[in-house]
Amino acid sequence: MKLREIAHSRTGDKGNISNISLIAFEESDYELLKDKVTAAVVKDWFQDIVAGEVIRYELPNLKAFNFVLYGALGGGVTKSLAQDMHGKSLSSKLLDLDI
Amino acid sequence: MKTIKIGSGAGYADDRLTPALDVMTYGDVDYIVFECLAERTIAIAQQRKMQQPNEGYDRLLKYRMAQVLPLCVEKKVKVISNMGAANPKAAAETIKQIAEQQGLHGLKIAAITGDDVFTDIVRYQNETLLENNRSIKDLGDSIVSANAYIGAKGIVQALSAGADIVITGRAADPSLFLAPMVYEFGWSFDDADLMGKGTIGGHLMECGAQITGGYFADPDYKEVPELWNVGFPILAVTEDGEYTVTKLPNAGGLVSEATVKEQLLYEIHDPARYLTPDVIADFSNVSVKAIDNDVVQVSGGSGRPKTGLLKTSIGYKDGYIAEAEISYGGSGAVKRAALAKQVIENRLAAEHIKPIEIRYDFIGLNSLYSNEFASTAEAAEVRLRVAARTADKIMAQAITREVESLYTNGPAGGGGIRSHIQAIVSIGSILIPETDTDITVSYWESNK
Numbered sequence: 001m002k003l004r005e006i007a008h009s010r011t012g013d014k015g016n017i018s019n020i021s022l023i024a025f026e027e028s029d030y031e032l033l034k035d036k037v038t039a040a041v042v043k044d045w046f047q048d049i050v051a052g053e054v055i056r057y058e059l060p061n062l063k064a065f066n067f068v069l070y071g072a073l074g075g076g077v078t079k080s081l082a083q084d085m086h087g088k089s090l091s092s093k094l095l096d097l098d099i
Numbered sequence: 100m101k102t103i104k105i106g107s108g109a110g111y112a113d114d115r116l117t118p119a120l121d122v123m124t125y126g127d128v129d130y131i132v133f134e135c136l137a138e139r140t141i142a143i144a145q146q147r148k149m150q151q152p153n154e155g156y157d158r159l160l161k162y163r164m165a166q167v168l169p170l171c172v173e174k175k176v177k178v179i180s181n182m183g184a185a186n187p188k189a190a191a192e193t194i195k196q197i198a199e200q201q202g203l204h205g206l207k208i209a210a211i212t213g214d215d216v217f218t219d220i221v222r223y224q225n226e227t228l229l230e231n232n233r234s235i236k237d238l239g240d241s242i243v244s245a246n247a248y249i250g251a252k253g254i255v256q257a258l259s260a261g262a263d264i265v266i267t268g269r270a271a272d273p274s275l276f277l278a279p280m281v282y283e284f285g286w287s288f289d290d291a292d293l294m295g296k297g298t299i300g301g302h303l304m305e306c307g308a309q310i311t312g313g314y315f316a317d318p319d320y321k322e323v324p325e326l327w328n329v330g331f332p333i334l335a336v337t338e339d340g341e342y343t344v345t346k347l348p349n350a351g352g353l354v355s356e357a358t359v360k361e362q363l364l365y366e367i368h369d370p371a372r373y374l375t376p377d378v379i380a381d382f383s384n385v386s387v388k389a390i391d392n393d394v395v396q397v398s399g400g401s402g403r404p405k406t407g408l409l410k411t412s413i414g415y416k417d418g419y420i421a422e423a424e425i426s427y428g429g430s431g432a433v434k435r436a437a438l439a440k441q442v443i444e445n446r447l448a449a450e451h452i453k454p455i456e457i458r459y460d461f462i463g464l465n466s467l468y469s470n471e472f473a474s475t476a477e478a479a480e481v482r483l484r485v486a487a488r489t490a491d492k493i494m495a496q497a498i499t500r501e502v503e504s505l506y507t508n509g510p511a512g513g514g515g516i517r518s519h520i521q522a523i524v525s526i527g528s529i530l531i532p533e534t535d536t537d538i539t540v541s542y543w544e545s546n547k
């Protein structure tokens with residue numbers, strides 16, 4: 001199953017750092033996400049893009065996570081050569097992760 | 100309990116105006132906030148001001164204000180905006196002139212200054228940019244701007260003095276929304292929990308439609324009614340710092356727990372430590388609850404005392420980016436695009452063109468995620484994109500010319516070449532003590 005079936009997501013950017021939220025559609029899926037979508041899994045999934053570390057913050061009240069990806073934006077929005085310099089489309093890639 | 104309503108009028112510099120006018124006309128709001136200033140926008144505005152001292156404010160200021168001012172008077176809505184960009188005083192003067200042309204008498208306009216610390220840059224010679232450790236000293240003459248993110252205080256002062264329109268430069272986005280709460284409810288800046296709650300409310304509102312169904316729709320998974328007509332949000336805040344988010348009933352879009360959660364986590368790092376000039380806001384215990392159709396209650400925000408340091412954006416000239424693209428279609432399209440890439444690589448080597456960084460994308464196959472694809476891959480169409488960073492413009496031009504020459508010198512059937520060269524203004528940050536800034540409020544008033 002792809003993450004997309006049980007969660008939604010949005011990407012934000014600050015300098016060369018990307019943050020990607022992961023929010024369960026149903027509260028009951030929060031524990032499954034917590035178990036399957038670790039920082040290590042996300043770092044591996046974005047290995048072609050992310051140079052630095054990945055930190056996962058848990059938001060149990062919201063049944064959500066916030067992943068912070070360092071060195072993810074090709075040097076930062078203003079100088080990145082990437083087509084999508086903000087990394088806006090990274091959320092869609094996260095939701096394609098198979099769990 | 101006293102309640103105020105604050106509308107969002109823009110979530111970025113070029114945002115739509117009609118939804119803002121609708122919020123002012125039908126939303127029964129007390130305030131409307133136009134957030135229009137991205138990190139790099141102010142550096143570019145600063146360059147405009149250097150060439151023309153009366154310039155440097157938001158390019159859409161006149162367009163927006165011509166339609167906003169009549170509603171500001173008719174509906175008694177106060178306006179707060181960072182459309183001052185690099186020149187809040189010139190923006191205020193311009194607004195005064197528009198008001199007078201429209202016969203709107205006695206409008207009081209305030210300009211907040213003090214965020215611009217460019218003339219003091221020498222004080223920070225020994226600082227290094229947080230992002231890449233480059234020193235201010237080494238950046239030298241390439242620096243074009245230095246603006247500290249200032250907080251809500253100047254805006255509160257302006258509102259207390261009776262301003263109808265408050266124009267800032269580089270204020271922190273949530274502070275634009277926090278300020279009317281502080282003013283209306285008499286909150287103390289030392290009450291970190293209230294500062295935290297208000298800041299989180301501002302954070303939710305600062306991107307306009309991103310909380311009302313914009314940037315949310317994903318057909319079959321997340322449906323948004325009438326997305327084309329998505330409305331801007333309205334925040335109803337009570338004096339104890341609790342609030343609901345909603346939209347106009349006739350506007351498109353939706354406000355749901357899901358839309359609010361996505362925006363709550365947008366562009367934040369550690370949810371327990373969201374740093375602004377006013378407070379360290381703590382999002383970690385926030386909860387959201389839909390209490391009616393398109394009405395979501397947000398509670399549980401808190402805060403800790405501010406750091407006393409202001410993030411300060413340093414804009415500096417950082418070379419050029421050259422971009423050029425060409426499309427290939429039909430059978431063999433991917434192989435022809437790959438051959439075109441090879442041609443460019445060999446040409447640049449033969450001509451001794453060595454950019455600082457170069458990147459090739461096959462749009463349709465790998466441009467977003469840098470993924471590998473098989474050399475036998477087929478696609479109905481593919482677009483080769485060449486992007487390079489160069490120190491000077493001449494090399495940038497040489498690179499785009501190489502792509503342009505693929506028309507007559509490259510593989511068969513290449514078409515639709517577009518090329519673009521842009522001077523880069525990079526943004527880095529340093530932290531400066533709040534006490535280094537001198538926040539000043541100046542006033543203008545249209546003829547009585």
